[in-house]
Amino acid sequence: MTTTPLTGKVALVAGATRGAGRQIAIQLGAAGATVYATGRSSRAARSEMDRPETIEETAELVTAAGGTGIAVRVDHLVPEQVRDLVARIDAEQGRLDVLVNDIWGADPLITWEKPVWEQPLEAGFRTLRLAVDTHIITSHHALPLLIRQPGGLVVEIGDGTKEYNDANYRLSVFYDLAKVSVNRLAFTQAHELEPHGCTAVALTPGWIRSEAMLEHFGVTEANWRDGAAKDPHFVMSETPAFVGRAVAALAADPDRARWNGKSVDSGGLAQEYGFTDLDGTRPHWSRYHDEVHLTGKPADDTGYR
Numbered sequence: 501m502t503t504t505p506l507t508g509k510v511a512l513v514a515g516a517t518r519g520a521g522r523q524i525a526i527q528l529g530a531a532g533a534t535v536y537a538t539g540r541s542s543r544a545a546r547s548e549m550d551r552p553e554t555i556e557e558t559a560e561l562v563t564a565a566g567g568t569g570i571a572v573r574v575d576h577l578v579p580e581q582v583r584d585l586v587a588r589i590d591a592e593q594g595r596l597d598v599l600v601n602d603i604w605g606a607d608p609l610i611t612w613e614k615p616v617w618e619q620p621l622e623a624g625f626r627t628l629r630l631a632v633d634t635h636i637i638t639s640h641h642a643l644p645l646l647i648r649q650p651g652g653l654v655v656e657i658g659d660g661t662k663e664y665n666d667a668n669y670r671l672s673v674f675y676d677l678a679k680v681s682v683n684r685l686a687f688t689q690a691h692e693l694e695p696h697g698c699t700a701v702a703l704t705p706g707w708i709r710s711e712a713m714l715e716h717f718g719v720t721e722a723n724w725r726d727g728a729a730k731d732p733h734f735v736m737s738e739t740p741a742f743v744g745r746a747v748a749a750l751a752a753d754p755d756r757a758r759w760n761g762k763s764v765d766s767g768g769l770a771q772e773y774g775f776t777d778l779d780g781t782r783p784h785w786s787r788y789h790d791e792v793h794l795t796g797k798p799a800d801d802t803g804y805r
Contacts, residue, residue, distance in 0.1 A: 504532030504566065505752035510593045512585075514576055514638045515603035517541045518553035519710035520657055520740045524600055525558050527744030529567025531752060533598070536589055537562060538574040540605070545573075549605055553711060576603045576634035582641045589645065596645040598751050601685075602657040603634040606678070607712070616673045624674035631678035635685055643693070650697025653756055654689055655747050658682035658704050661786065662763035683763050690761030699756050702763040705743035706785025707736060732799030736788045742766050742777040749773040781805035 506528060513525040517539035525537045537558040540547035555571040562569025572588070574581045589596055606627040611619055635656065646652040660670065662683045670676035686702035693700050707713075709724055717727035717734065727734040743766040750756050750769070767784035769775075776782055788804040791797075 504530075506567075506597075506748070507532035509533045509597040509751065510536075510589065510595050511598035511600065511751070512536045512538065512589065512596060512638075512642060513600045513602060514538050514574070514634070515601070515605070515657075516558045517547075517555050518551065518558075519712070520705055520708060520743050521600070521602035522553070522558045522561070523740035523744035524602060524655075524657070524747045525569065525744075526561050526565050527741060527748040528598065528751065529562035529569055530565040531748045532567060533751070534568040534570070534593065535559075535562045536570045536572055536585070538572050538576070538585065539603075540573065540575050542571070542573040547605060549608070551712070576638050577629060579637050579641070582637050586641045586645055589642075595648065596642060597651065598653045598655070598747075599639070599642050599646055600655045600657065600747060601635040601638055601682075603638070604631060606630045610672055610675050612671050612675075614672070619673060627674045627678055628681075632681045632685070635682065639685075639689060643689075647693065647696040647698055652693070652696070652698035653751050654686070654693065654698070654700040655750065656682050656686040656689075656700065656702045657743070658702055660704055661765055662687075662702065664786065686763065687761050694757075694760060697757075699760045701750060701756075701759045701761075703743065703746060703750075703766065703769075704763070704786075705740070705746075705766045706738045706783055707734070708740050708743065709737050710740055713737075728799065733788075733793050735799055735801045736783055736785055736792075736804060738766065738783040738785065739778050742770070742775075742783065745775040745777075746770065746773075749775055 511533045515521040516525040516537035539555045559569030559571035609623040683702040689700035719727045746766040746769040770782040
């Protein structure tokens with residue numbers, strides 16, 4: 501029997517319906533894990549995002565990749581649903597080794613480049629609830645199971661490293677607060693988990709070619725480079741599998757505690773662990789963004805993959 505790095509490990513990817521969450525679940529499965537894939541969009545009903553991707557599809561892709569995928573429809577703003585989810589994982593597996601907080605779903609709510617006095621409050625506060633409350637509720641219920649044995653890993657998925665977010669305005673007070681908060685959640689949980697021999701990390705992808713992003717650019721994964729006609733810097737985008745492989749690499753690293761409380765990106769971890777994107781390259785979006793995008797240089801990914 502072939503043993504993969506995460507054989508026997510159990511993961512919960514909260515927010516696994518599409519994009520980064522889906523591929524994080526798949527890549528954990530490819531490494532041998534049993535993965536509970538949760539979200540609000542199922543074959544029974546769509547969430548307010550009203551997109552076609554479902555958690556059942558994600559679970560099937562996890563299993564096809566070599567793991568065991570289990571779909572559970574959960575609204576992570578409802579504590580009772582999260583409590584029942586964790587009770588089910590405990591009853592079925594008796595352990596939890598990896599928790600990935602990737603819940604978001606607020607894209608349609610964001611008003612960009614408007615000052616706070618012109619922001620719609622209801623949509624803004626809903627954004628914060630989806631981005632922050634969901635993560636806290638999930639950790640509140642899941643971490644007592646994760647800390648039963650040392651070695652557990654929590655990954656908070658956000659947008660922008662702490663270094664970047666601390667220095668840059670994120671074009672909306674609510675989006676800014678949401679993404680800063682996710683990084684801080686990893687930092688605070690790191691302190692709380694350390695006595696139990698567990699690790700918390702904040703992880704950001706680069707510019708990912710999610711299902712929605714490909715649609716926005718009018719391309720598919722097969723011809724994604726054509727999207728550069730709309731924005732030349734799209735040449736530095738990456739597939740969601742890249743951040744998925746970053747999570748799998750962290751989970752398989754016996755020395756993962758060295759990252760405790762840190763804010764890292766997929767490109768940086770690829771340099772550390774040696775994994776690649778699906779095309780065999782190692783895109784380093786944050787370095788490109790600083791050295792090319794922000795300085796006004798022409799789009800050119802040479803030397804950044």
